Amino acid sequence: MNSFIKINPLDDVAVALSPLNKGSQLDVDGNIVTLIEDIPQGHKFSLRDIKEKEPIIKYGYPIGNATKDILKGSHVHTHNLKTGLNDLLEYTYNPNFKELEASEKRTFKGYLRENGKVGVRNEIWIIPTVGCMNSVASLIEEKAQSLIKGSVEAIYAFRHPYGCSQMGDDQENTREILADLINHPNAGGVLVLGLGCENSNIDVLKPYINNDSDRIKYLVAQEYDDEVSKALELIEELVTKCANDKREDVDVSKLVIGMKCGGSDGLSGISANPTVGAFSDLLISKGGTTILTEVPEMFGAETILMNRCKDIKTFDKTVKLINDFKAYFKAHNQTIYENPSPGNKQGGISTLEDKSLGCTQKSGNAKVSDVLEYGKQVNTKGLNLLSAPGNDLVAATALAASGAQIVLFTTGRGTPFASPVPTIKISSNSNLYNKKNNWIDFNCGKLVEGTSLKDLSNELFEYVLDVASGKEVKSEENKYHDLAIFKKGVTL
Numbered sequence: 001m002n003s004f005i006k007i008n009p010l011d012d013v014a015v016a017l018s019p020l021n022k023g024s025q026l027d028v029d030g031n032i033v034t035l036i037e038d039i040p041q042g043h044k045f046s047l048r049d050i051k052e053k054e055p056i057i058k059y060g061y062p063i064g065n066a067t068k069d070i071l072k073g074s075h076v077h078t079h080n081l082k083t084g085l086n087d088l089l090e091y092t093y094n095p096n097f098k099e100l101e102a103s104e105k106r107t108f109k110g111y112l113r114e115n116g117k118v119g120v121r122n123e124i125w126i127i128p129t130v131g132c133m134n135s136v137a138s139l140i141e142e143k144a145q146s147l148i149k150g151s152v153e154a155i156y157a158f159r160h161p162y163g164c165s166q167m168g169d170d171q172e173n174t175r176e177i178l179a180d181l182i183n184h185p186n187a188g189g190v191l192v193l194g195l196g197c198e199n200s201n202i203d204v205l206k207p208y209i210n211n212d213s214d215r216i217k218y219l220v221a222q223e224y225d226d227e228v229s230k231a232l233e234l235i236e237e238l239v240t241k242c243a244n245d246k247r248e249d250v251d252v253s254k255l256v257i258g259m260k261c262g263g264s265d266g267l268s269g270i271s272a273n274p275t276v277g278a279f280s281d282l283l284i285s286k287g288g289t290t291i292l293t294e295v296p297e298m299f300g301a302e303t304i305l306m307n308r309c310k311d312i313k314t315f316d317k318t319v320k321l322i323n324d325f326k327a328y329f330k331a332h333n334q335t336i337y338e339n340p341s342p343g344n345k346q347g348g349i350s351t352l353e354d355k356s357l358g359c360t361q362k363s364g365n366a367k368v369s370d371v372l373e374y375g376k377q378v379n380t381k382g383l384n385l386l387s388a389p390g391n392d393l394v395a396a397t398a399l400a401a402s403g404a405q406i407v408l409f410t411t412g413r414g415t416p417f418a419s420p421v422p423t424i425k426i427s428s429n430s431n432l433y434n435k436k437n438n439w440i441d442f443n444c445g446k447l448v449e450g451t452s453l454k455d456l457s458n459e460l461f462e463y464v465l466d467v468a469s470g471k472e473v474k475s476e477e478n479k480y481h482d483l484a485i486f487k488k489g490v491t492l
Contacts, residue, residue, distance in 0.1 A: 042266025150243025265412025266348025269358020
């Protein structure tokens with residue numbers, strides 16, 4: 001295993017793949033570098049003398065400017081590097097993309113629904129219209145476990161705090177996300193659990209749902225003496241309808257995979273994110289669809305995505321995607337470009353450019369086919385961009401709501417959370433995979449230990465097909481499921 005990596009020939013820094021000691025002499029493409037400081041794993045060291053205010057290059061792009069003179073062999077991080085980004089930028093469309101070559105067709109075993117969509121799970125979901133019903137929903141979930149039979153794989157209640165006392169966009173967001181999930185193909189049946197007096201009551205929600213399937217049942221708790229007993233009756237009806245559903249061979253072009261990251265480290269943009277990007281290209285080459293989100297983590301690398309847009313219309317939508325989020329930050333008097341978390345910084349990520357250039361590796365090389373507003377459903381094959389924040393629970397829920405049957409989540413720090421759909425945790429380093437094997441499903445640390453990108457992305461592709469065909473991920477084994485809705489405005 002190499003002890004360091006220089007990602008791009010243009011780079012001014014290399015990244016330690018394991019802890020490096022002061023005094024170590026390293027041959028970096030014929031350039032002998034003597035380290036004058038200890039370099040932690042995932043952190044950067046300089047390959048040349050860098051003057052104050054000079055840009056520092058990583059991934060072939062600037063990740064910020066030096067705040068002081070930096071000697072060759074020095075640790076490069078937040079103490080001597082700051083963002084070079086400004087709040088607002090002018091963008092021009094400079095197309096730079098290539099068409100992916102079609103590759104061999106593949107299949108997985110999924111549940112073909114009446115509307116033509118395909119689920120990778122056959123679950124019964126209990127979705128409350130309002131946070132007031134959360135505890136009731138959890139009680140119903142608990143009591144309903146004995147009703148599971150046949151091909152029904154699970155019964156879950158999805159708690160959330162909204163559905164009432166909301167205004168404007170927040171109220172619309174809640175209604176659209178709930179409707180999207182009610183219509184999700186991973187749910188063989190859904191109980192919509194209302195209170196009765198909430199803003200987003202069942203009668204209000206029905207036009208958003210726009211589905212008269214007998215696999216959706218409705219219950220208004222205020223109308224019944226015993227809402228739990230009635231709910232169990234309805235769930236039993238749903239289980240009966242779903243119990244005979246069968247997995248069948250389905251073309252992989254029916255797969256929609258969401259992509260995001262969280263708790264990144266200095267290896268995330270080197271191992272896990274490029275592997276997911278290569279996976280995305282492979283799936284798209286077979287007619288499938290991927291969705292990339294976390295708009296604030298595109299800041300600093302957005303022009304790369306813009307220039308990969310398939311046409312000027314898609315470019316304009318991407319510009320709006322970025323600028324709308326910047327406007328959201330500014331409207332709340334928040335700094336746009338100070339994004340890396342304490343965990344990110346501890347792992348070696350110094351600036352938003354550093355983080356964004358690593359995060360966008362998940363997009364691979366495919367052209368951008370479409371851009372989705374928050375809560376909207378994917379309807380274009382290929383790589384899609386989705387408007388959602390960086391918050392893990394909110395972004396992952398948004399991916400599921402937009403139609404993703406599975407979410408790929410890369411991490412260098414680890415997290416136990418899961419979205420409403422199977423959430424595959426992908427580690428950037430082997431230490432995390434070995435330490436948190438109860439959380440992590442797939443190890444991309446192997447990429448820096450000798451496994452090729454092609455082999456590892458193919459391995460991930462096969463793993464995703466297994467999950468799509470019924471294999472449980474760690475969060476499912478632990479019964480973890482989370483739902484979070486984006487809140488931007490006033491609560492009454």
